[in-house]
Amino acid sequence: MTTEDKIIEAAETEMLECGYDAARMRSIAEKAEINKGLLHYYFKSKEALLTRVFQKTFSEIFKTLGEVFESDKPFFEKIELAVNQYSNFLIRHPRLPLFIISEMNRDPAKHRARMKKAGVNPPFGGLLKELEEGKKKGLVRKDLKAEHVVLNMIGLIMFPIIAKPMVMFMNDLNLADYKQLLHDRKKIVSEILINDIKAK
Amino acid sequence: MTTEDKIIEAAETEMLECGYDAARMRSIAEKAEINKGLLHYYFKSKEALLTRVFQKTFSEIFKTLGEVFESDKPFFEKIELAVNQYSNFLIRHPRLPLFIISEMNRDPAKHRARMKKAGVNPPFGGLLKELEEGKKKGLVRKDLKAEHVVLNMIGLIMFPIIAKPMVMFMNDLNLADYKQLLHDRKKIVSEILINDIKAK
DNA sequence: CACTTTGTTACCCAAACGGGTAAAACCATG
DNA sequence: CATGGTTTTACCCGTTTGGGTAACAAAGTG
Numbered sequence: 001m002t003t004e005d006k007i008i009e010a011a012e013t014e015m016l017e018c019g020y021d022a023a024r025m026r027s028i029a030e031k032a033e034i035n036k037g038l039l040h041y042y043f044k045s046k047e048a049l050l051t052r053v054f055q056k057t058f059s060e061i062f063k064t065l066g067e068v069f070e071s072d073k074p075f076f077e078k079i080e081l082a083v084n085q086y087s088n089f090l091i092r093h094p095r096l097p098l099f100i101i102s103e104m105n106r107d108p109a110k111h112r113a114r115m116k117k118a119g120v121n122p123p124f125g126g127l128l129k130e131l132e133e134g135k136k137k138g139l140v141r142k143d144l145k146a147e148h149v150v151l152n153m154i155g156l157i158m159f160p161i162i163a164k165p166m167v168m169f170m171n172d173l174n175l176a177d178y179k180q181l182l183h184d185r186k187k188i189v190s191e192i193l194i195n196d197i198k199a200k
Numbered sequence: 201m202t203t204e205d206k207i208i209e210a211a212e213t214e215m216l217e218c219g220y221d222a223a224r225m226r227s228i229a230e231k232a233e234i235n236k237g238l239l240h241y242y243f244k245s246k247e248a249l250l251t252r253v254f255q256k257t258f259s260e261i262f263k264t265l266g267e268v269f270e271s272d273k274p275f276f277e278k279i280e281l282a283v284n285q286y287s288n289f290l291i292r293h294p295r296l297p298l299f300i301i302s303e304m305n306r307d308p309a310k311h312r313a314r315m316k317k318a319g320v321n322p323p324f325g326g327l328l329k330e331l332e333e334g335k336k337k338g339l340v341r342k343d344l345k346a347e348h349v350v351l352n353m354i355g356l357i358m359f360p361i362i363a364k365p366m367v368m369f370m371n372d373l374n375l376a377d378y379k380q381l382l383h384d385r386k387k388i389v390s391e392i393l394i395n396d397i398k399a400k
Numbered sequence: 401c402a403c404t405t406t407g408t409t410a411c412c413c414a415a416a417c418g419g420g421t422a423a424a425a426c427c428a429t430g
Numbered sequence: 431c432a433t434g435g436t437t438t439t440a441c442c443c444g445t446t447t448g449g450g451t452a453a454c455a456a457a458g459t460g
Binding site for chain 2: 098101102104105108111112122124145147148150151152154155156157158159160162163164165166167169170171181184185188191192195196
């Protein structure tokens, strides 16, 4: 792994742990096991570094989410696929959701400005379009509200990730049990969502 | 409103906004529109003040949640009631969930120690017991996993609260629209949960 | 060896921090 | 005016902060 990679990785960890503004160049250097001088040799300023990290992180998650609805599978299989892909992504990046939510609440305008600057956008258009088509085809409940489908999906998937300590403690799970629970949950969540969407 | 009340209120706001450790006596005094001297006249230390605020806040939410399952209504009505009460509570205390989640992730052991010290405990026992009874009576799906019911419920209710800026922005809502969405959601969430729990 | 890239060390330095305190002032009530 | 509860002001003070830089060292390269 190159020094630059180590820096990017350390900066990502730091940013997700502490938030954008509270991220410290000192701790990034420490995490990357280099010194502050070298850090500034690779990235001329904190802004330059974090902009890059922010961009990389978000385009990764949005790409994953975007690809989900581009396959040509049946709609309900796509839901299942979306749940699986999104869950897997968050399992790999467990600190991301809390970071987004915190930043968004701390200063919504600044957060959106950063999103804009990084040129990243959440890809929910695909889901919304297919829901409309599904209604026409009679697959989808006519009175279903699209915005709630999105909220249901994200809430059901995200909560056990951001509440990991609570989940483990309340159910007295070790790490392996917890991972198993997250794994089991993909099917459970898919079923709940599809059940809710499906025309009766 | 007495000075002490103003202090408690200001301290709660500060604690929920900044977190337990990052809460500052200075800003609490400012928020309460008094000076630091007076603050220490009422509460001899930061620890004394925040312990009290923590205790008050949590016992309030846990009492609300606990009472839900003590009525003698039918089980599915209780679910609906629980969803309504919990939703209403979070609508009144929108910053609480993110505070809990952040504290829990920052330092789980310290957070639990504070809970213990304040003598507050989440009351999910009632729900779990009734689920078991429901299975025996044939009301509830035999293969339902209780831990997921809790996760589903919290996730579905909490997410739109902690993601308020996103919800408003993505759906282009003003504040009134957003509140309406939260209100509408109570019914939607109840139906999803009951549908999932009910024996087929 | 000459030159470039990569890496280290030490230091800058004003500014804010931040919980806590002492002493004085203000203000009711009797 | 005296008494006690309330409120203000000013100050403490060592510590940390924190992005950024300059000078020096090491290592790779042709």
